[in-house]
Amino acid sequence: SQTIHQWPATLVQPVGSPLSLECTVEGTSNPNLYWYRQAAGRGLQLLFYSVGIGQISSEVPQNLSASRPQDRQFILSSKKLLLSDSGFYLCAWSVQLGSYGYTFGSGTRLTVV
Amino acid sequence: GDSVTQMEGPVTLSEEAFLTINCTYTATGYPSLFWYVQYPGEGLQLLLKATKADDKGSNKGFEATYRKETTSFHLEKGSVQVSDSAVYFCALNPNAGGTSYGKLTFGQGTILTVHP
Numbered sequence: 001s002q003t004i005h006q007w008p009a010t011l012v013q014p015v016g017s018p019l020s021l022e023c024t025v026e027g028t029s030n031p032n033l034y035w036y037r038q039a040a041g042r043g044l045q046l047l048f049y050s051v052g053i054g055q056i057s058s059e060v061p062q063n064l065s066a067s068r069p070q071d072r073q074f075i076l077s078s079k080k081l082l083l084s085d086s087g088f089y090l091c092a093w094s095v096q097l098g099s100y101g102y103t104f105g106s107g108t109r110l111t112v113v
Numbered sequence: 114g115d116s117v118t119q120m121e122g123p124v125t126l127s128e129e130a131f132l133t134i135n136c137t138y139t140a141t142g143y144p145s146l147f148w149y150v151q152y153p154g155e156g157l158q159l160l161l162k163a164t165k166a167d168d169k170g171s172n173k174g175f176e177a178t179y180r181k182e183t184t185s186f187h188l189e190k191g192s193v194q195v196s197d198s199a200v201y202f203c204a205l206n207p208n209a210g211g212t213s214y215g216k217l218t219f220g221q222g223t224i225l226t227v228h229p
Contacts, residue, residue: 101206
């Protein structure tokens, strides 16, 4: 069966420090991968998605970047965190085609202080 | 463009009450529709889905029927429990079955609180 792992679960970082969040998927190949942020409140903001290795699409200009160095690995990064980067970050995967939804990771709670 | 609109929350109910969370959508073509649930501090979990008009998705006592004529996918449960307290998201895949890469459009979420 397919599983998705996301870590760390919680992170407290000072302003100006770098960030690296990792997401890996097991049990499938060539998935679509997504990074979402859920800020104060409950809405979901799509940050990045990827349909293949090295292919990254950005939905919203951010202080963040994403990379996909391997088929089932998706990394969210920042060189210098801002206070406004605080939030709950969710990774998700889906199959390439078809009427399927997403499977989400358990999320990372990031607090920038 | 494609969009999903959910009823404003929060929704507060007593245990065993009937639940309806409204969801309407705008999309071209024939989207697939989904309900996700997010328990406190966790990621989103797929609750149910429907892939074509008149389909009924169901899971854990929750149901939703894909109504193309009213572009709606309302979530219902006959008797809620305290453990159903969570945030519920309606979502659509706008190009199901086509060449889309499966990017979902989410509603803003509805907070449900169930009291004993």
